[in-house]
Amino acid sequence: MTSWTAASLLAEIAEIGRNGDGSYSRFCLRPEEVTLREWFVAKATQIGLTIVTDMNANIWAWWGTPGPDAVLTGSHLDSVPGGGAYDGPLGVVSSLVAVATMRDAGITPSKPLAIVAMADEEGARFGMPCLGSRLAAGKLSKAEAHKLVARDGQSLPDAWRAAGLDPDLIGPNDVLLTASCFIELHVEQGRGLADLGHPVAIATAVRPHGRWRAEFTGQGNHAGTTLICDRHDPVLPVAQTVLAAREAAEREGCVTTVGRINVEPGGTNVIASAATMWLDCRAEASQTVTKVVKDIQQASKTAADKHGCQVVWTRESWTDRTSFELRARMLKILGENTPQLSTGAGHDAATLATTMPTGMLFVRNPTGASHCPAESASDADCEAGVEALQTVLEELVK
Ligand code: HGY
Ligand code: MN
Ligand code: MN
Numbered sequence: 237m238t239s240w241t242a243a244s245l246l247a248e249i250a251e252i253g254r255n256g257d258g259s260y261s262r263f264c265l266r267p268e269e270v271t272l273r274e275w276f277v278a279k280a281t282q283i284g285l286t287i288v289t290d291m292n293a294n295i296w297a298w299w300g301t302p303g304p305d306a307v308l309t310g311s312h313l314d315s316v317p318g319g320g321a322y323d324g325p326l327g328v329v330s331s332l333v334a335v336a337t338m339r340d341a342g343i344t345p346s347k348p349l350a351i352v353a354m355a356d357e358e359g360a361r362f363g364m365p366c367l368g369s370r371l372a373a374g375k376l377s378k379a380e381a382h383k384l385v386a387r388d389g390q391s392l393p394d395a396w397r398a399a400g401l402d403p404d405l406i407g408p409n410d411v412l413l414t415a416s417c418f419i420e421l422h423v424e425q426g427r428g429l430a431d432l433g434h435p436v437a438i439a440t441a442v443r444p445h446g447r448w449r450a451e452f453t454g455q456g457n458h459a460g461t462t463l464i465c466d467r468h469d470p471v472l473p474v475a476q477t478v479l480a481a482r483e484a485a486e487r488e489g490c491v492t493t494v495g496r497i498n499v500e501p502g503g504t505n506v507i508a509s510a511a512t513m514w515l516d517c518r519a520e521a522s523q524t525v526t527k528v529v530k531d532i533q534q535a536s537k538t539a540a541d542k543h544g545c546q547v548v549w550t551r552e553s554w555t556d557r558t559s560f561e562l563r564a565r566m567l568k569i570l571g572e573n574t575p576q577l578s579t580g581a582g583h584d585a586a587t588l589a590t591t592m593p594t595g596m597l598f599v600r601n602p603t604g605a606s607h608c609p610a611e612s613a614s615d616a617d618c619e620a621g622v623e624a625l626q627t628v629l630e631e632l633v634k
Pocket of ligand 3: 312323324357422582583
């Protein structure tokens, strides 16, 4: 009999990839995340599951023979830079506990079941969110994947090879494409459940969101001897574009974030020659995102012209508004009074929603804080999440 709880498993990995401020930086296929992968494989093996790492760096822990009509659960092990302890790993450990308990109870699924740890869900390493699930679902091609370069400069193919994976095999995963459903448990990234006073919710939808990169170029020069009137400093239009992004969000009632800016060459006494910023924009409706991004791009062009600079925009990723097909069935299984919440956060379950029926469970996060060390969930709420996940899985494997 396994006596695991979600909290006890999270405690086992608490030091892996932990930063001094208590946050986590666990980047896809980097040493800290590889340690997490090895831990996950050991735990899944311990409860008798069979491990397959697919060509897209997703790890599958199988109960039964891998094959069509499989019930999939799980989440991701990677984090954002400075992330919290629960975003991703809570879904993986909850799946381990639920499956271990089902096996201890002698349940025999009528179809194969797999716990999947999806690769680079945050896109923090290769810049493409839900990388592993997009590749497995055929939503990102091998050619597009091969073009991705990690923030540390390593190309995706080289990172695959360093991890013992063949980048030429990247592509749609038939077992995923023929799966019957995917159910993902995740810490809530917001205060909905805290305000409702309930431990667990069923997800209704993921709001549309995307990421854009804006590359500004100007003219590097000496910080001390170049007159202001002679400068073409790309940092100025970046600053004006960041402000324009916030103004657009306030005007249109959506959210825009610039959390990453790179300045080249990066000398204190050097006027930058180039500056790159990344924009994350999310809204209730896709057309609002489109309008807001267009307004921001226009503002960036005006600012660049004013400073004698150039700007080039590239859309890095896009996720349409997604509803969860399993929602109604989960409501029947867990009870019609179970709270239901939409979210502004992206998830593999949203990426896979057009490939198979998917569903999500959210676990209460008392402060709602996420992507930071304050992210949390009580042990009792984590257990309520495991129980709900197990109840749903037992129905889905019948
Ligand atoms: O960025 C997100 O929405 C999610 O946490 N990957
Ligand atoms: Mn996240
Ligand atoms: Mn997540």
